[in-house]
Amino acid sequence: MAKSTTHTPEHEALAVVLQVRKGELQVLLWKRARAPFEGAWALPGGVLGARETLEASIQRHLAAKVDVRELSHLEQLETLSEPRRHPERRLVATAYLGLVPAGIDPKVPSDTAWHPVDDLPDLAFDHLAVVLAGRERLRAKLSYTNIGFALAPPAFTIAELRGLYRAALGHDLSATNLQRVLVRRALLEPTGDQRPPGRAGGRPAAVYRFRNRSLAVTDQFAVLRPPG
Amino acid sequence: MAKSTTHTPEHEALAVVLQVRKGELQVLLWKRARAPFEGAWALPGGVLGARETLEASIQRHLAAKVDVRELSHLEQLETLSEPRRHPERRLVATAYLGLVPAGIDPKVPSDTAWHPVDDLPDLAFDHLAVVLAGRERLRAKLSYTNIGFALAPPAFTIAELRGLYRAALGHDLSATNLQRVLVRRALLEPTGDQRPPGRAGGRPAAVYRFRNRSLAVTDQFAVLRPPG
DNA sequence: TAGGTTTACGACTGTGAGTCGATAACTAGT
DNA sequence: ACTAGTTATCGACTCACAGTCGTAAACCTA
Numbered sequence: 178m179a180k181s182t183t184h185t186p187e188h189e190a191l192a193v194v195l196q197v198r199k200g201e202l203q204v205l206l207w208k209r210a211r212a213p214f215e216g217a218w219a220l221p222g223g224v225l226g227a228r229e230t231l232e233a234s235i236q237r238h239l240a241a242k243v244d245v246r247e248l249s250h251l252e253q254l255e256t257l258s259e260p261r262r263h264p265e266r267r268l269v270a271t272a273y274l275g276l277v278p279a280g281i282d283p284k285v286p287s288d289t290a291w292h293p294v295d296d297l298p299d300l301a302f303d304h305l306a307v308v309l310a311g312r313e314r315l316r317a318k319l320s321y322t323n324i325g326f327a328l329a330p331p332a333f334t335i336a337e338l339r340g341l342y343r344a345a346l347g348h349d350l351s352a353t354n355l356q357r358v359l360v361r362r363a364l365l366e367p368t369g370d371q372r373p374p375g376r377a378g379g380r381p382a383a384v385y386r387f388r389n390r391s392l393a394v395t396d397q398f399a400v401l402r403p404p405g
Numbered sequence: 406m407a408k409s410t411t412h413t414p415e416h417e418a419l420a421v422v423l424q425v426r427k428g429e430l431q432v433l434l435w436k437r438a439r440a441p442f443e444g445a446w447a448l449p450g451g452v453l454g455a456r457e458t459l460e461a462s463i464q465r466h467l468a469a470k471v472d473v474r475e476l477s478h479l480e481q482l483e484t485l486s487e488p489r490r491h492p493e494r495r496l497v498a499t500a501y502l503g504l505v506p507a508g509i510d511p512k513v514p515s516d517t518a519w520h521p522v523d524d525l526p527d528l529a530f531d532h533l534a535v536v537l538a539g540r541e542r543l544r545a546k547l548s549y550t551n552i553g554f555a556l557a558p559p560a561f562t563i564a565e566l567r568g569l570y571r572a573a574l575g576h577d578l579s580a581t582n583l584q585r586v587l588v589r590r591a592l593l594e595p596t597g598d599q600r601p602p603g604r605a606g607g608r609p610a611a612v613y614r615f616r617n618r619s620l621a622v623t624d625q626f627a628v629l630r631p632p633g
Numbered sequence: 634t635a636g637g638t639t640t641a642c643g644a645c646t647g648t649g650a651g652t653c654g655a656t657a658a659c660t661a662g663t
Numbered sequence: 664a665c666t667a668g669t670t671a672t673c674g675a676c677t678c679a680c681a682g683t684c685g686t687a688a689a690c691c692t693a
Contacts, residue, residue: 185413185414185415185416185452185453186413186416186453186455187413188413188414188416188497224413225413225414225486225497227414227488227495228488229488230486230487230488231484231486231497232486234486253483253484255481256459256481256484256499258453258458258459258460258462258499259458260455260456260457260458267455269416269453269459271484271486321549334671335671335672336670336671351650351651351652352671352672353651353652353653353672353673354650354651354652356672356673357649357650357673358649358650373659374658374659374660374669374670374671375660375669375670376660376661377659377660377661377668377669377670378658378659378660378661378668378669378670379658379659379660379668379669379670379671380656380657380658380659380669380670380671380672381658381659381670381671382670382671382672383671383672562640563640563641564639564640578682579681579682579683580640580641581641581642581682581683581684582681582682582683584641584642585642585680585681586680586681601690602638602639602640602689602690602691603638603639603691604691604692605637605638605639605690605691605692606637606638606639606689606690606691606692607637607638607639607640607689607690607691608638608639608640608641608688608689608690609639609640609689609690610639610640610641611640611641
């Protein structure tokens with residue numbers, strides 16, 4: 178049975194961890210110390226263990242780079258199976274999308290850093306495509322789900338929330354409309370507090386929070402609805 | 406190095422192949438002849454080859470059950486990694502969603518048959534969940550993409566198209582609205598032909614076709630749009 | 634020719650998003 | 664204190680599009 182080595186490819190889990198930092202969408206990357214792609218930046222992840230699910234695996238590997246409890250959302254993105262995606266061996270990868278709420282700054286190891294998704298360094302393997310796929314998934318879901326929950330801190334003003342959406346979507350949007358849309362969907366509620374204005378003055382902003390943080394698709398926006 | 410047997414799980418590709426048949430959404434299944442789950446129905450698929458992508462793999466395995474050229478659409482659904490999803494060995498599966506246009510009846514082997522997704526027999530492994538995931542993916546995409554292309558034959562009347570949507574979505578919808586929505590999106594165009602009425606009489610129906618069969622998300626329905 | 638059936642299409646309604654402008658509530662400078 | 668500047672909030676208007684209804688068109692059978 179010495180030759181029982183299966184020809185099945187190895188399997189790894191990867192994660193595109195996104196957070197809005199300094200007004201722009203950033204992704205968590207680490208710098209590879211070994212070949213291949215030595216010195217290039219790569220997505221965190223690692224090989225799938227014998228007795229774990231992919232979701233458990235990505236959480237285990239992410240724990241080496243960031244406090245997993247900071248993750249407000251985690252979902253499967255896609256599975257990459259191009260035989261030559263790794264130059265030396267066959268390696269199938271399942272990518273996940275992770276989100277971290279704005280406003281916190283998780284401790285990361287020295288080989289790990291945040292990079293703006295719109296200004297990325299050279300990435301190892303096919304990780305550039307994976308990052309872009311994660312960004313597009315986030316953008317698509319922002320408009321028809323309440324995934325914005327996962328980008329926002331527990332409490333925020335409309336202006337702050339608007340900044341998060343602008344960073345994630347890549348374009349500006351009206352503050353009036355954002356508030357009304359989210360309030361009418363009954364997703365936002367005022368906490369009663371308000372934020373003191375900055376040095377330039379201005380009316381103090383009301384502080385809001387999301388009503389329920391459970392992530393559900395708001396399917397009321399389906400175009401072809403059932404009658405009645 | 407005799408112990409170099411990787412503990413990496415085997416990897417298989419599965420497909421949820423859907424078609425509207427006899428006015429209802431049906432899925433292609435085959436009857437297992439061997440344990441485990443002998444006699445139960447299962448999704449078509451098979452193990453990933455050493456030098457192929459998952460997409461090539463599912464097409465290769467599907468070819469044993471149905472003419473792959475009949476497939477109008479194929480996209481990745483999800484990857485299942487529960488360690489105990491197979492009772493005997495570790496087996497990771499990546500599921501695909503495949504669509505076959507209505508109106509054709511592909512040849513299938515004797516162990517293979519179509520089953521209504523709303524009235525399924527006992528399914529092997531976790532295949533029931535996979536079928537339902539495929540159905541939900543289709544339903545979600547019907548409203549904000551033009552994936553309906555892939556369900557329809559090359560030419561059709563509005564009434565026929567409405568029947569396809571009703572079967573796939575599980576609820577009725579207005580013929581007036583369906584036509585106007587699709588025409589306004591500039592997705593439909595009349596062929597000029599018309600279909601003679603049935604025995605009961607009635608005005609002959611105009612025949613339409615989809616303008617371009619390339620499958621693209623019509624993102625004009627994003628809720629939070631860029632200004633301007 | 635009358636009655637039934639199916640398709641096609643215009644008109645009306647309702648909802649929600651985009652826009653604009655007015656007002657509220659604050660800071661800083663004179 | 665008063666004024667100017669700044670930011671937040673809110674109401675009013677417009678627009679696009681989905682949902683509904685009613686009517687006309689075009690065919691069948693008796």
